[in-house]
Amino acid sequence: MRKVLSGFVFFLSLPVAALAGPVTQFKLDNGLDVVVIEDHRAPVAVQMMWYRIGAADEPPGHSGIAHFFEHLMFKATDDLKAGEFSDIVEAQGGNDNAFTSWDYTTYYQRVAADRLDLMMKIEADRMRDLQLTDDVVTTERNVILEERNQRVDSDPGSLFSEQTRAAQYLNHPYGIPVIGWRHEIAALNRADAEAFYKTFYAPNNAVLVVAGDVTPEAVRQMAETHYGPVAPTADLPARHRPSEPPQLAERRLTMRDARVSQPFIMRSYLAPKRRSGDQKEAAALLYLAELLGGSGTTSLFARQLQFADPKAVYSYAFYDGTALDSGTFGLGLVPLPDVKPEEAEAAMDKVIADFLASGPDRPAFDRIRTQLRAAEIYGRDDAQGLAQRYGEALSVGLTVQDVQDWPQVLQEVTPEDVMEVARKVLDRRQAVTGWLLTDEEAAQ
Amino acid sequence: MIRRVLTLLFLLAATPLRAEIAIQEVTSPGGIRAWLVEEHGIPFTALEIRFRGGTALDQPGKRGAVNLMTGLIEEGAAEMNAQKFAESRDALAAEFRFNASADSVGVSARMLTENRAKAAELLRLALTVPRFDADAVERVRGQVLSNIRGNAKEPNEIAGQVFNRLAFGDHPYGSSGDGTLDSVAALTRDDIVAAHKAALARDRIYVAAVGDITPADLGALLDQVLGGLPETGAALPGPATVGLTGGITVEPFPTPQAVLLFGHEGIERDDPDYFAAFILNEILGGERFGSRLMRELREKRGLTYGVGTWLADYDQADLVAGQFATASKTVAQSIEILRAEWAKAAEGVTEEELANAKTYLTGAYPLRFDGNGPIANLLVGMQMTGLPIDYPLTRNDKINAVTLEDIRRVGARLFRPQDLRIVVVGQPEGVTSTP
Numbered sequence: 001m002r003k004v005l006s007g008f009v010f011f012l013s014l015p016v017a018a019l020a021g022p023v024t025q026f027k028l029d030n031g032l033d034v035v036v037i038e039d040h041r042a043p044v045a046v047q048m049m050w051y052r053i054g055a056a057d058e059p060p061g062h063s064g065i066a067h068f069f070e071h072l073m074f075k076a077t078d079d080l081k082a083g084e085f086s087d088i089v090e091a092q093g094g095n096d097n098a099f100t101s102w103d104y105t106t107y108y109q110r111v112a113a114d115r116l117d118l119m120m121k122i123e124a125d126r127m128r129d130l131q132l133t134d135d136v137v138t139t140e141r142n143v144i145l146e147e148r149n150q151r152v153d154s155d156p157g158s159l160f161s162e163q164t165r166a167a168q169y170l171n172h173p174y175g176i177p178v179i180g181w182r183h184e185i186a187a188l189n190r191a192d193a194e195a196f197y198k199t200f201y202a203p204n205n206a207v208l209v210v211a212g213d214v215t216p217e218a219v220r221q222m223a224e225t226h227y228g229p230v231a232p233t234a235d236l237p238a239r240h241r242p243s244e245p246p247q248l249a250e251r252r253l254t255m256r257d258a259r260v261s262q263p264f265i266m267r268s269y270l271a272p273k274r275r276s277g278d279q280k281e282a283a284a285l286l287y288l289a290e291l292l293g294g295s296g297t298t299s300l301f302a303r304q305l306q307f308a309d310p311k312a313v314y315s316y317a318f319y320d321g322t323a324l325d326s327g328t329f330g331l332g333l334v335p336l337p338d339v340k341p342e343e344a345e346a347a348m349d350k351v352i353a354d355f356l357a358s359g360p361d362r363p364a365f366d367r368i369r370t371q372l373r374a375a376e377i378y379g380r381d382d383a384q385g386l387a388q389r390y391g392e393a394l395s396v397g398l399t400v401q402d403v404q405d406w407p408q409v410l411q412e413v414t415p416e417d418v419m420e421v422a423r424k425v426l427d428r429r430q431a432v433t434g435w436l437l438t439d440e441e442a443a444q
Numbered sequence: 445m446i447r448r449v450l451t452l453l454f455l456l457a458a459t460p461l462r463a464e465i466a467i468q469e470v471t472s473p474g475g476i477r478a479w480l481v482e483e484h485g486i487p488f489t490a491l492e493i494r495f496r497g498g499t500a501l502d503q504p505g506k507r508g509a510v511n512l513m514t515g516l517i518e519e520g521a522a523e524m525n526a527q528k529f530a531e532s533r534d535a536l537a538a539e540f541r542f543n544a545s546a547d548s549v550g551v552s553a554r555m556l557t558e559n560r561a562k563a564a565e566l567l568r569l570a571l572t573v574p575r576f577d578a579d580a581v582e583r584v585r586g587q588v589l590s591n592i593r594g595n596a597k598e599p600n601e602i603a604g605q606v607f608n609r610l611a612f613g614d615h616p617y618g619s620s621g622d623g624t625l626d627s628v629a630a631l632t633r634d635d636i637v638a639a640h641k642a643a644l645a646r647d648r649i650y651v652a653a654v655g656d657i658t659p660a661d662l663g664a665l666l667d668q669v670l671g672g673l674p675e676t677g678a679a680l681p682g683p684a685t686v687g688l689t690g691g692i693t694v695e696p697f698p699t700p701q702a703v704l705l706f707g708h709e710g711i712e713r714d715d716p717d718y719f720a721a722f723i724l725n726e727i728l729g730g731e732r733f734g735s736r737l738m739r740e741l742r743e744k745r746g747l748t749y750g751v752g753t754w755l756a757d758y759d760q761a762d763l764v765a766g767q768f769a770t771a772s773k774t775v776a777q778s779i780e781i782l783r784a785e786w787a788k789a790a791e792g793v794t795e796e797e798l799a800n801a802k803t804y805l806t807g808a809y810p811l812r813f814d815g816n817g818p819i820a821n822l823l824v825g826m827q828m829t830g831l832p833i834d835y836p837l838t839r840n841d842k843i844n845a846v847t848l849e850d851i852r853r854v855g856a857r858l859f860r861p862q863d864l865r866i867v868v869v870g871q872p873e874g875v876t877s878t879p
Binding site for chain 2: 042043072082083086090091092093094095110111112122138139140141142143145146147149150153154182186259260261262295297298303306307311313314317319328334336363366367368370371373374375378379380381383
């Protein structure tokens with residue numbers, strides 16, 4: 001069941017290889033980018049509207065406004081009552097939702113393919129014609145404070161990742177939480193929301209992705225009809241965020257919370273992003289994450305920290321490089337109950353040091369390559385997943401070509417490429433290490 | 445987070461299939477039956493297997509045995525230890541997932557066409573000759589204990605456990621299938637072997653496959669993978685009596701936001717009024733933004749981020765239940781609204797509400813059938829529920845046949861505000877436990 005009705009998401013999962021398939025791209029005169037992905041196996045279509053606006057684009061002091069606005073988009077327009085948007089989608093048997101990240105805000109509907117025209121009509125309506133009132137803004141602000149209560153403040157793990165992320169960025173707004181800091185959410189008002197909307201919700205700041213049982217010709221015709229007349233923002237500001245200075249000193253933090261059941265150690269390094277036309281480094285980082293902590297059984301962390309000389313209950317590594325400004329490489333573990341955090345962290349660092357000295361195991365490397373190739377095949381089974389891949393990429397400055405090249409780039413990565421990025425990224429001087437501890441540790 | 449309480453919520457969601465989806469019944473030479481949809485567009489097959497029984501098969505004092513056993517299936521088989529097994533599986537890029545729920549042990553597999561025979565052989569070894577090596581048992585036991593410790597500080601989990609204990613008492617449904625710190629610590633390798641024999645047997649198998657495979661190949665695969673399992677497993681537990689009484693149970697927990705989990709006895713899946721109940725639940729607290737509870741609690745008053753209700757059809761019991769979270773100071777107000785809506789649901793719905801729910805449910809049904817994995821999952825669930833193979837073709841007719849009078853009749857029987865037990869985990873202001 002859908003417990004979470006409208007929310008922000010974090011993409012920590014692997015950017016899985018994308019596929020070849022009939023994908024068409026075009027642009028309307030008012031600047032709207034359109035991508036069409038054909039999958040005729042079921043009479044279903046997904047429409048996703050990706051706005052190139054996210055939490056990292058918010059004016060200082062107004063954290064949370066991008067996500068707040070995501071909620072407000074379901075309120076009244078000049079043509080529709082509050083909530084009527086979702087009522088219309090549901091009356092067609094469809095479902096709809098939205099999510100916000102640092103680099104984008106996305107709205108989507110999944111419907112029978114012959115209802116796509118109606119979806120475009122109402123999505124176009126709310127691109128410019130929302131009619132906000134103080135009452136609506138106040139009630140929805142309360143919903144968001146409850147959302148923050150539920151998803152962040154009730155969960156020490158979420159609070160901890162908020163703190164470590166803030167420590168990772170001295171200057172870049174990737175350090176603020178997508179949902180916003182509580183005191184800043186509480187101060188958001190209608191005037192802020194309207195100014196934000198007027199500037200950023202515009203066809204020249206959006207990417208429309210349609211996937212499913214559709215043809216590019218039909219999508220173009222519908223898009224011209226519904227989105228074509230929507231006026232662009234003439235003076236759309238460029239996406240220049242404050243950039244991060246070089247990190248020169250390791251950062252560490254320790255957080256204690258009575259609700260923590262067992263300690264958790266995490267580290268994140270600033271890492272290169274996927275660069276348009278040059279994704280080799282990002283592809284190598286994906287291998288690096290898989291080799292170090294991808295599989296709970298055969299990765300280096302699993303072998304060394306869970307099997308050979310057990311120090312951890314769980315361990316992991318991930319790389320997220322689909323971002324406008326910079327990627328993140330993360331590691332972490334949950335120590336065994338009788339293992340002290342400093343001991344667990346030292347063991348993790350030893351695995352990394354040994355890896356940097358000896359390089360990857362060739363069979364392990366080849367297994368990952370095979371799995372990435374298979375991921376491309378399995379990925380074709382999910383049209384919405386494909387729409388997401390293209391939409392996310394185009395929202396952060398990548399191209400359709402980049403998405404289509406990605407599986408091949410992944411297949412061409414060599415062990416030498418992996419070692420090169422490993423030496424570059426795995427440097428504690430550009431990392432944040434955090435310990436989340438229970439109360440007992442706090443007492444010591 | 446809710447899964448524990450409700451297992452079977454959407455098993456019956458399904459419908460007018462697109463014409464080109466044809467479900468075939470396949471019987472293997474060895475007599476194992478499966479439903480198959482051939483889809484040769486993408487070179488892989490999604491396979492879903494269920495063994496009826498699940499964690500409810502745990503013997504007294506052995507709570508957590510089936511769950512721990514399930515976690516160990518992939519941790520070494522035949523000549524391979526855990527790492528060798530994982531290496532072999534990953535080299536084929538096959539994906540296996542094993543999970544234990546209250547009423548079943550489930551296997552979800554995806555196998556590439558290019559190496560399906562080898563992948564199936566690995567799956568056979570995992571299911572039929574798992575090793576349960578001592579080091580693997582200790583490692584996975586540690587993970588389970590870690591989960592149990594984590595759940596003890598997670599408000600949704602606490603709510604589920606308190607609610608299930610009140611609802612089912614000593615029946616296996618009354619406690620977490622993970623077991624307790626003590627019961628899991630005490631499990632021996634013999635207990636795990638016994639759980640394996642009890643839970644994975646041929647007299648309780650349900651299978652669905654969707655993808656790039658022919659009926660003949662599927663038949664051979666079924667015999668290969670499942671043919672070596674024992675003929676019979678353990679007896680299922682008896683019916684569970686729902687012991688919930690009306691009132692409030694506060695479980696104090698330091699958190700800024702309270703979790704509320706509520707419900708009482710529900711309606712059987714084969715009750716003639718089941719579809720009416722299903723629609724009525726949809727209107728009260730179903731998956732749409734437009735449900736009554738969503739409008740009252742979220743849209744009008746901003747009291748919660750989300751609220752849902754469901755019909756939980758366990759094999760041995762039925763509940764109608766729901767859940768939401770709200771700030772400590774708004775718990776009392778929210779309970780008042782919840783009780784009023786529960787009472788209102790007993791009185792029926794308007795013509796417009798019924799029409800909207802029907803349009804939604806009948807329209808949404810075919811959208812579920814997209815993708816090999818999702819379809820296999822639906823088909824195996826239908827078999828476990830005992831639905832006929834043509835059910836997807838008739839399901840929407842059954843929804844459309846429900847009348848206002850049907851809803852009123854079932855509402856009066858199903859929604860009983862005086863019996864509603866509300867578990868509150870948190871620090872609610874002005875709300876205390878009642879007997």
